Amino acid sequence: MSSELHIHNTLSREKEKFVALHPPLVGLYSCGPTVYGDAHLGHARQAITFDVVYRYLMHLGYKVRYVRNITDVGHLENDADEGEDKIQVKARLEELEPMEVVQHYMNRYHDNMRSLEVLPPSIEPRASGHIIEQQELIRKIMEAGFAYEAGGSVYFDVEKFNRHHPYGQLSGRRIEDLLSNTRSLDGQSEKRNPLDFALWKKADPTHIMRWPSAWSEGYPGWHLECSAMSTKYLGMEFDIHGGGMDLLFPHHECEIAQNVAGYGKPSVRYWMHNNLITINGQKMGRSLNNFILLDELFTGDHELLEQAYAPMTVRFFILQAHYRSTLDFSNEALKASEKGLDRLLTALDRLEKLKGGKTSTLDVDGLATRCVDAMNDDLNTPVLIGHLFDGVKWINRLAEGQENLTADDLGKLKFLYSDYVHNILGLRPSEAESAAGTEGLSSGLMDLILEIRSGAKANKDFQTADQIRDALSALGIVVKDRKDGADWEFKEQA
């Protein structure tokens, strides 16, 4: 593929050339978490996938407005008719204000995201802060005749909508199939049709989160917030909407219907969906209760974990698979990522110390082209990483004098690596390493210690030399003897 960005559009099920609506601006929206619990590996995949989309678009020179919402109201436990709000349930169980629950898990989500080097979005709107906008959209949908009130609640009339606009295009469903598959309600429902979904729910007396409206004191339906908030911040039409594949139906399908019903046209040009993390071949999810929390990964505190994994290991693990493929969790795979990442980052350190020569024996421009092509081909990070490892071999050979690069080419290579590894993939050395760095006190001390050790080695006093190396190893520092002196680095933590 050439040097233009193509992304797989769920709407067409094909890779399409990306054309921004209003270059250099790009509007990007992705569905954030419902904050009633801690984030697990699946949340990390979603966040990292669209973090890379965000980073890469910026790399290409676009001015991106990235909106990632926080669902803090309206997400029900069950079927829209009988379920209770997830946050309300949690609040009741823990005897907290719903907003205390929201704040608590939102803070923890942000901590997790920071650890994973996920950039904060441009705007992080919360559903509870946009009740007016959501009510306004309901009004528009009702005016257009695609919603009805029943008992103080308002429902979207899917069947009527489908008579004027196709419903189910995104998820590839036909309304007839859906109808024949829905279980029959026992007549208690206010909905005219089982496919209808709630835009506004009347609050029962025990419900804490409630707002006045023309229909009842109540709260908005889950699907509504994304339509209302994306329109508010990105306009009636914007470039990319992302989310996990499990949100495709009904969430995103309903979102499209709401926008078409309320504003007369669909809002999103490119729909992108990341695939799920599996564990023992099965989807990792809250409903299956087989998830591993990010905090558990970072501490190793989970029965399925053989060790703790650094956030960067988790990030690298996720980036080593294409976002549209399932990715199977296993200790073996995580450990392989840990080592691979270490190899990549160590090479990056070595690269910084290299000096240019008179000739070049390697094709840096060719490597750069392969890297761009990989990313332009639907954000193919695993292929990109494969190319970067080709370069790792180069770097190591350069360091050992088996290859040469001119200062000019070396500069290009350094720029390439820092650009892709740091800026686009968002991979950074662990905090212990960057905190100590290669400068400052610890660096000076290490120079001193290694100098003493090298003196001992010169005198064939290997006992002393090994004693120093073992002692440093116990402190988590690895000494590597090279031809021209010794090098050192921190051991991978955990």
Next chain:
RNA sequence: GGUCGGUUGGCCGAGUGGCUAGGCACCGGUCUGCAAAACCGGGUACUGCGGUUCGAAUCCGCAACCGACCUCCA
């Protein structure tokens, strides 16, 4: 049941009509006081059966198995 997707070597995971993906693990070698790292070399692969083709892991058909969505789920 409906719709969609997958099945690649010891593990993870790309790719694609003919050219080594890559990482990890493993084996041999070089270097080294030893070790680590690095470098060089090596083996094991495309679920099965048919078809199209000069040539298929890659396209088509059938079968088996696995999974996702159809209710909440990133």
